Amino acid sequence: MPDTQTHIKQRIEQAHKRARAWQRPVLASYTWEIPSFDAFHIIQNTETSHYYFTSADRSLEMLGCADALVLTASGAERFQRLQYDWSLHRRDVDAILYAFSGFSFDTFVRPQKNMWEAFGEASLVVPKFLYRRLGDTHTLTVSTLVSAKQSVEQYLIQLADQLAQFSSLQTPDSPSPTYTQVKNGVDHFKSSFQQAKQAIKEEKVEKIVIAREEIYQTSDEAFPFAETLRHLEAQQLGSYIFLYQPKREMGFFGATPERLVKKEGPYIETAAIAGTTKRPLSEDEAEAAKAHLLHDQKNLEEHDIVVKSIKHALAPYSATIKAPESPRILQTRSVYHLHTPIQATLDTNASLLSIIESLHPTPALGGYPKRTSVRLLRDIERFDRGWYGSPFGWLSTEGEGEFVVSIRSALVHHQFVAMYAGCGIVQESELESELAETEMKLSPIKEALGLNRVTPGGSPS
Numbered sequence: 001m002p003d004t005q006t007h008i009k010q011r012i013e014q015a016h017k018r019a020r021a022w023q024r025p026v027l028a029s030y031t032w033e034i035p036s037f038d039a040f041h042i043i044q045n046t047e048t049s050h051y052y053f054t055s056a057d058r059s060l061e062m063l064g065c066a067d068a069l070v071l072t073a074s075g076a077e078r079f080q081r082l083q084y085d086w087s088l089h090r091r092d093v094d095a096i097l098y099a100f101s102g103f104s105f106d107t108f109v110r111p112q113k114n115m116w117e118a119f120g121e122a123s124l125v126v127p128k129f130l131y132r133r134l135g136d137t138h139t140l141t142v143s144t145l146v147s148a149k150q151s152v153e154q155y156l157i158q159l160a161d162q163l164a165q166f167s168s169l170q171t172p173d174s175p176s177p178t179y180t181q182v183k184n185g186v187d188h189f190k191s192s193f194q195q196a197k198q199a200i201k202e203e204k205v206e207k208i209v210i211a212r213e214e215i216y217q218t219s220d221e222a223f224p225f226a227e228t229l230r231h232l233e234a235q236q237l238g239s240y241i242f243l244y245q246p247k248r249e250m251g252f253f254g255a256t257p258e259r260l261v262k263k264e265g266p267y268i269e270t271a272a273i274a275g276t277t278k279r280p281l282s283e284d285e286a287e288a289a290k291a292h293l294l295h296d297q298k299n300l301e302e303h304d305i306v307v308k309s310i311k312h313a314l315a316p317y318s319a320t321i322k323a324p325e326s327p328r329i330l331q332t333r334s335v336y337h338l339h340t341p342i343q344a345t346l347d348t349n350a351s352l353l354s355i356i357e358s359l360h361p362t363p364a365l366g367g368y369p370k371r372t373s374v375r376l377l378r379d380i381e382r383f384d385r386g387w388y389g390s391p392f393g394w395l396s397t398e399g400e401g402e403f404v405v406s407i408r409s410a411l412v413h414h415q416f417v418a419m420y421a422g423c424g425i426v427q428e429s430e431l432e433s434e435l436a437e438t439e440m441k442l443s444p445i446k447e448a449l450g451l452n453r454v455t456p457g458g459s460p461s
């Protein structure tokens, strides 16, 4: 690929000159079209960090490998800090560049050590190698942070070596660990439920979303990330599939139906997804189950709080906000949700990250009112949510991007896998049905690990 090499060299030379002049490292990047590519094959066969995102309709797929630039931030200002640092770096490149980004649910630091320690409170990564498929167009972007301390030739040799490795990958057997449950989280959930109901009774909150953490120990040090994601992608149609794996032995992944926000120019698309019922096994019962959910007062109330709160969060930025009067049904493989798509047109040049800051957590994951419910959750829940229920997605140097709410997800930490599911609690909620709902919500991940086989209710539309 002589042309590609020449282009990469030119970009690195240019960045090198700037790095000398500006006395700081400068990003260099080059993108070219490549043939179609199996992202999971790369995840399985490389020891680097991996970042993965595919849209619910599978029209967009992104895989990042290794890190060119990692920005982190913490504390209450984490969204603005990350935005500020990103805006400095994004001026370095003349081409469009993409980054993966994820956040913790809360910035409250629990005193005890926990499995989420390596993830931090806010992170943005420009991968060294980014494979991106949009429709039928496949591209590879190579990015590197160039400093004046190293020569242009050294950068070129490193990149060429790494690229060569990708084209000569062996296919080792995928690990197939067995899993032993070490925590089912049921007792904690029951206690959270009682406390949530009490807080609602005392009118501290109208709604609060409590979560359950279930943990397994694996028999094998190597977790089968690629195989698990391949399963989720094939089975959880209509859900976004994501992975943030900073190290071989640590990764957070999931298959979420919930878009937090997509931004294209001034156009914002988001959605309220709250209110759930089991998807029946037979298609004959499907219509009755949908009709019941669409008219169930408890679920409608839970949902309505989310719609109102999202509209309220978007109002300061928006010229128009559009949403249907009543919710529709969103179906996943195991559940039906109440779903209201919401569109807004921005009348400010607010960044994607500041919109995310305003939205997160919506009452689909936190509660209403937002601050009180997040504060209450710190006392109620006795585990760290980490990145569960948080914004995860991609953004470009042009300010566009798409973030999901990272539910139906699991954390791999060495030989442990922690999976998470939550439920919105309102005044009418009942313990047994909420507990059953957490089971339904855990089932996609469990199924992907082979922990239980859920009979499919058909394919989602």
Ligand SMILES: C=C(O[C@H]1C=CC=C(C(=O)O)[C@@H]1O)C(=O)O
Binding pocket: 209, 258, 273, 274, 275, 276, 337, 363, 364, 365, 389, 407, 408, 420, 421, 422, 423, 424, 441
């Ligand atoms: C908190 C979760 O789901 C949220 C999203 C959709 C429906 C929900 C519900 O009906 O309670 C939850 O608000 C989860 O899956 O862990």
